[in-house]
Every structure is written in C-alpha cells, then in structure tokens.
Amino acid sequence: MNQDYDYKLVSSEGADHFVRKYYSNRPDILTLFLNLKFPVLRSDLLRYLILESEGGVYSDLDTAALKPFNEWIPSHMKEKVRAVVGIEYDQGDDEPYVGMNEPLQFCQWTMASSPGHPIMKKVVSSVVRSLQELALKNQTTIEALSPSDGEVITVTGPKVWTDAVFQSLSEAMASSMSHVNITGMREPTLFGDILILPIDGFGSGQPHSGSWRGEGNAPTATVRHMWKGSWKHGWSN
Template sequence: MLSGRYPTWQNARLKTIASIVFCIVALVLVYEERAVLDPRKANVVSVLPSIPSFIWHVFLHKREIDPKLQTAIHSWAELNPEHEYHLVDTVGATDILFDLYKTRPDVVHTFQSLESTVMRADFLRYVLLARYGGVYTDVDTEAIIPINHWIPEAYKNFTRVVIGIEYDQLEEERHVTMPHSLSLCQWTIAATANHPLLWYAVEETMYQIHSLADSYQTDVEHLRPTDKEVIVTTGPGLWTASVIKHLRNKGYHNITYADFSGLKEPKLIDDILILPIDAFGTGQPHSGSNKEGSPDALARHLFSMSWRHGCTPGDSAPCWD
C-alpha cells in the first residue's frame, strides 16, 4: 500500500503505470500459453466466426461402444471445453427428428424407414449439420488440435464449411472401394447451420436411397446395401459428389475432382475450405498421407470399421447392420 507521503496525483500515476505493466504481462502470458498449446498454429484465429460450438457424435448401433474408443471420444470434449457436446443415440435422434418433422416430414420419413444402421448414421450427420451446424465427427476419431484453431486467419471471415480429403488416388492404383479418383472426408465435417451444401446433401441422400430401393424393386425399409452401395448412396461417394454438384450450381461450372487433388495448403472455394489429406486423414498408407502422423493433423481417424462387421471392402454381398 502506498504511503501517505505521496501526493494524490503521484499515487494515481503509480497506479496507472502498474495497470499498464500488468496488462503487458498478461498479454505476454496469453501469447506464451497459445504458443505452448500449439506453436505451429500461432497464425490461426482462436474462434470460428460462423460455425456453432456444437460437437456431434452419432452411435445408433444396438451394441455398446467399443471401450477402446472411449479415450478418442473423450478427447473432443476435453480439447474443446467451450463446445457443447452431444452423443446422439437412437432415442436422441428421435427427439431431434421430432423437432424437424414440422418443416421436413419427408426427411423424417426417409430416416425412420431405413433399417441399415450405417445408412442412418450417414444420413443423420448431414441432417444434424444442416439443421444445427457445428462439427460432426465419427466416434472412432481423435481430436488433436482444438476446433477453434482449425481455420487459418486468412480464411476466418469467409469459411462456412470445413472439409478434409479422405482419399486421393494420385499416381497409385485405384482403391477397390473408391468410386472416383478422389474422395472428400465425411467422418469429420464442420459447417454453419442451414448451409445450402448440407441441405443439398440431405436431398441427394434421400434421392439416392429411394433410387436404390427402386432398383431392387423394394421399399427403403428392406434395403440390404452392399459395401459399395453404402459408399455411393449415403457415404463419402455421395458426399463428394454433393460438394462437386453444389459448387457447380454456385457457378463453378468447370470444377472437377482434380481441383482437390494433391493439395498442400488449405483451398477456399466459395465459402468451403478444403484441407489437405493430413488434416483429417493423417496416418493412412495412401493418398500422400504422412504414414507416421503429421504435424498438420487436426484430427485422427482410427478406422474401427465397426459398420462393416468383418466384411471385406468391396464385397458384393450385403454388408450392413
């Protein structure tokens, strides 16, 4: 405490100087804390301006989640404490769809008619992001970098959807399950609420589901899709095609899969930020991915493949749950 020997003006001056010093020290500490958190991301924004702070996990199987995945699941809430976390099971999906029924009964009817758990999970992620926005990620993914640090500063005011590369053929032989030379990741997606791309994906999914049922001369409830049919009807094949078609509808008429191939840096097209392979696909033995794990990884996919139940990729027999 200052002595009474100091005049009032001098006392106030010392308090002002002390306040300035305190602010400088606090700023230094904040900067150091961010550098310790991730020195590679010193140039990224600390918040996503348009993407809501929701994290969505979906698990619709009747069995329990594999205990080995608990650490990965918890990593999302632990690394993103400012986000609202949701693990959506069948009951939770029913509540969400009840709310949606008022405006989109066709979406609800299609979802409820599906017996294929994997197709339901694919469909629901698009619905959740279209309706509420946020980050959807599979239960077998692990958070590496906080979500608020995913978008580089240069793109922060323009990005409304964040997508990574899942598969990039490059000079390799085409993988047996891949319908195209490139596939965009749908095990992790970030989006603003009501983005037209996500609603387009919802519409395309409904169309493809009913078209597949028609091709088998059956109804949606009795669909028994093969591995390949899941991929192109509701999975990454559907998602990748939806992104391409959406961008063409926005005026990017000449865009092709090749425009996303071999990315080394993030690429913004319209308001969609496409990330290189290592962002969400690090550790894969293909597509130019860093096989040992990349310093540029934002999340890691553990590839539990629980939905396949031991089926070999590319099988022509029904492979569903």
C-alpha cells in the same frame, strides 16, 4: 481441447427425436428417416441432417481430436469460412487404391458447416432421393433395405457426399470443379466459403494419397481416424 463447445452423443432414440424436432414439416425426410432401420444408413443421413439444421462439427465415434476446432481454419480465413471439408483419398498419378472408385474422395467421418449451408442441403436431398431409388431398384421398402457395402458408399456415404461437395464448389467458383482442381493439394484452400483441408487434415496415417506415415501425427493433422469400420460386412474388430 474444445472446452467452449457443447458435445452431444446421439443415440438411435435421440436421432428419432432430433428428426421429429427439425423435420416435422418435411414428411419426405421425417417418414423416410423413421422407417430407416439399417444402422449405417441412419448414421450417414443423420450427420447431414444435424449439420443442415444446427450446424457445428460432426465427427464419428472412432475419431480423436488432435487440435482444437478453433485451429482448423487459418486465421486469415476465419471470417469467410462457412463449411470445412477434408480429403479422404487422392489417387493422383498412382494406381487406384482398393475400394476407391473415384480419383478423389472427401471424407464424411468428420465435417463442419454453418446451419443451412447449401452443401448440406444438396447432400440431404441427394441421399433421400438415392434411398428411395435404391428401395425401388431392389423391390423392397425403406424399412427392409439391407444394402451392400458398395451401395452404402454410393447412396449415403463418401460417394454422394463427394458429389455434393463438387457441386457446391462448382457453384461457389462459377466453374465446373472436379478432382483436377483439388488433386495434390497440400495447404488448406478456400473455395467461396468452403474450406478444403489437404489429406492430412482429417486423413493422416493412411497407406495412400501421400498421407503422413511417420511417427506420431502429421503437423497439419486436426483429427485422427481409427478406421474401425464396424458397419462393413465381414469386418473383424
């Protein structure tokens, strides 16, 4: 679907090479990443570093393209968009869904941005700081970190990502942005240069948030996520 794009599958060794290439002048990031051994923590941080450095589109292995990248952004917005973010969870008026701690959460299994976008700079800084704080809290080293699923979500996963997105939206709109401004969204909406896709953009087929539950794929879906979740403790394939 994306014949005009180059595709890179990044291995663990390739991740180390990438970070040495782009962050040799940032020892706070380079040393932390090279010492980080817990796979999902490395994977989470790496995706933010890739987009901060090179830009482009990141997507997890357990995803499939439903529409070409060039169709993700409405034609009348293409000259303005510098980052694309999708909603993962929108509680709305429903009861909280199991495992979700925020009323609205953005997914980080798929995302896109231009190089150096502020949204990526924010999340990289937050993750580095949060990992250092987690190691201190648990009285261990970065290398020996073995976090719970909840700590992963908070420190490197959807929670820290969602916080960074809302911070960037607030700056773009010169107003405090929260789930109240996003909940119930059904059309792609531009905030400054950040395009927010509604729930079915990246997260159709989920048993919550009013996402598509019909046969096939939602008409507005761009990516299908398989929810393998192999990083989670006790997760059975």
